Amino acid sequence: MDSGDAVLVIVVAVALAFDFTNGFHDTANVVATSISTRAVPPRGAVAFAAVLNFVGAFVSLEVAATVAKDVVRADAVTPTIIFAGLIGAIAWNLVTWYYGLPASSSHALIGGVVGAVFAAAGAGAVLGDGLLGKVIVPAIVAPILAFVVAGTAITGAYNIVGRLRPGPTASGFRLGQLASGGVLALAHGTNDAQKTMGVILLALIAHGSIPDAAEPQVPFWVVVSAATAIALGTYSGGWRIIKTMGSRIHKMDSAQGFAAQGAGAVVILAASHSGYPLSTTHVISGGVMGAGAAKRLSAVRWGVAGNIVVAWILTLPAAALIGAATFGLTYLFGAGAAGPLVVTVLIAVLTAAALVRRSRQLSLAGEAEAAAEAPS
């Protein structure tokens, strides 16, 4: 194994780790609506979502093709550049997770890769048209579209079932959420797992492992490994969510849950079919807010919507800056595997430190809350 092979192995491992954290991070978005309306028990919802995320990764490859061909020039990319882009995305995800900012893993990934390519090969290697037309404009349109679709859908649903007895109606929509939640998980796997596939495909092209670089095909092992990583991440993330469920998610009725999940699923699937790499987090949030706003404007957490906008504006440039800086750091160690290895160790240490510090903060906050609630 030469140093090029070693860098490729590191890139694939880091990409799959990113995919795992993507599933881990997004479980809440996918299953929260079903659990909050009591349509599905938490454990069942998480397991169901994990399986359908896995299946979803096999549905389409259009988004992977966009990431591999339309964002940066594939002939200007090296595995080390992809590595730097991945680190940019992971580091930004870590920062936003630490400060509770609802950032998009997808935007971070694309931002990181663009920043690293820009630093390594200049502006000419970034495909501005593809970035604007396939990433930025759809990223603005999709959450608004999910908001409008969910709002219109729930208004129609209330007109149809508004005079029925609430008990059986709620039970009916809870049953429907089995399907809408399942399709949402499938859609999530379809769009999000493909971004990792696209990045691995870029690294394989750069390494010379893909025979036809002009029309690259995603190898089957890449599809299976990306599907497995996102499914395992979804399943692992679920156990953390089950513990915190019930207090953080505002209540919605099962018809709203059905409309929100349906809107999120159809927007993500339609966009995936056209090859648009969306932020599934923002689309699902748009659907939930649309279903809430149609019933009562005050039901929407407009502060969360504001945070999403702030995170949206910051993510692409911030991840790009970190990706560029990471490339600069690895460059100092030469073209071999030393740079990626050092950076991988560094990011692992930083992640562990952030996890320990955050869990201590949460533990202290929990103790303070318990002390405040205790009878004096």
Add this chain to the structure above:
Amino acid sequence: MIPPLAAEVVDWGSLLEVIVVSLVGGVGVTAAFSLAVLGAVRSVDSARERRPVAAGVFGAVAIAALSGCLAAIVYGIAIMVSK
């Protein structure tokens, strides 16, 4: 008014297709499922009130609407897989 650069680089036809499919699919499936719930609840209520014809009609509405939902989901996924 679309800025000239955006007009050139964005595939508005494809984006419009996403918007139309999302609106028709999202609103249509929710409306169809709402009709299925309406049909099922009214069918049970009619049967309880001993009105068999109404129960049968509402039951048929529920089955037709539910079939429409399932068909839409299967059709959507089949289109994605076939591309």
